[in-house]
Amino acid sequence: MNEIDEELKQTEQTIEDGSAKPDEREEEPKKPFSDALDWVGSIVFAVSAMLVLNLFFFRSITVSGPSMLDTLEDGDQVVATNFCYTPGFGDIVIIQANKLMNDDTGIWGEPIIKRVIAVEGDTIRINFDRGEVYRNGELLEEDYIKDLTFFRHNDTWMESDKEYTVPENCVFVLGDNRPVSNDSRNLPQVGFIDTNFIMGKAFVRVAPSDKFKWL
Numbered sequence: 001m002n003e004i005d006e007e008l009k010q011t012e013q014t015i016e017d018g019s020a021k022p023d024e025r026e027e028e029p030k031k032p033f034s035d036a037l038d039w040v041g042s043i044v045f046a047v048s049a050m051l052v053l054n055l056f057f058f059r060s061i062t063v064s065g066p067s068m069l070d071t072l073e074d075g076d077q078v079v080a081t082n083f084c085y086t087p088g089f090g091d092i093v094i095i096q097a098n099k100l101m102n103d104d105t106g107i108w109g110e111p112i113i114k115r116v117i118a119v120e121g122d123t124i125r126i127n128f129d130r131g132e133v134y135r136n137g138e139l140l141e142e143d144y145i146k147d148l149t150f151f152r153h154n155d156t157w158m159e160s161d162k163e164y165t166v167p168e169n170c171v172f173v174l175g176d177n178r179p180v181s182n183d184s185r186n187l188p189q190v191g192f193i194d195t196n197f198i199m200g201k202a203f204v205r206v207a208p209s210d211k212f213k214w215l
Contacts, residue, residue: 057083059200061094063113067175067182068092069146071215072113077207078215082200087171089135091116092215094199095173097190113202114173114183115144118166126185128152128160133174146177151185158185169195 063076071092072078080094087093095112118124118135125134131148133140152160166172170192175181184190205213 057081059094060206061111061113061199061202064110066180067177068113068115069177071115071144071176072205075208076205076211078113078202078205080200080202082198085198085201087116087119087195087198087201089116089119089122092202093171093173094202095193096197096199111199114175114181116171117174117184118172120166120168120170122166122172123163124166124172125161125163126158131178144176147179149174149178151179151181153186156186156188158187167192171195171198 059080059082061078061080063072063074063078065074078092078094092113092115095114097110097112117133117140123134123136125137126132126149127134128150131150133142133149152158158164164172172184173190173193174183174185182190184192202215204215205211
């Protein structure tokens with residue numbers, strides 16, 4: 001009898017402390033729509049993450065117009081980043097031109113893409129007769145341009161062979177296709193670009209896929 005009493009005590013103890021075997025417990029009923037809510041939550045998280053990445057880290061921009069030929073063509077798609085980015089000489093940048101007018105679209109605020117030729121404190125001088133660009137007194141060797149920098153649209157543009165200093169927190173930008181590019185040479189309409197308007201540095205061309213290229 002003592003053995004039987006001991007087994008009964010052990011069984012009662014097991015019930016009290018909840019240590020019954022898993023298959024002896026009653027299954028908790030699933031909450032209605034719990035799976036659906038989990039699925040929706042996952043989608044919301046993924047979309048939010050993509051929006052944050054797009055806003056703070058990466059942007060996809062489609063090139064409009066021929067001003068960056070032959071480096072980039074009309075319709076090319078590039079990816080840019082502004083994460084821990086400080087504009088530097090030679091960078092290809094996306095500019096949120098909210099105080100500029102894009103000649104291709106006639107719309108204020110249309111993003112444009114140009115190359116940084118000088119940053120704050122640099123001096124820039126262009127001899128439009130010889131098509132030469134000087135940065136801090138040194139002639140630039142520009143193997144990326146389509147043609148020399150002869151183009152000067154009218155008297156409101158930079159004066160030939162005159163030295164200009166890039167203001168604080170600004171950059172001087174030019175398109176690679178100088179004869180058609182509307183850029184910092186056009187002082188009243190574009191001029192020196194406030195770095196706050198720079199959306200990021202374009203670092204790769206992703207489309208067309210057969211023209212994938214690191215920039």
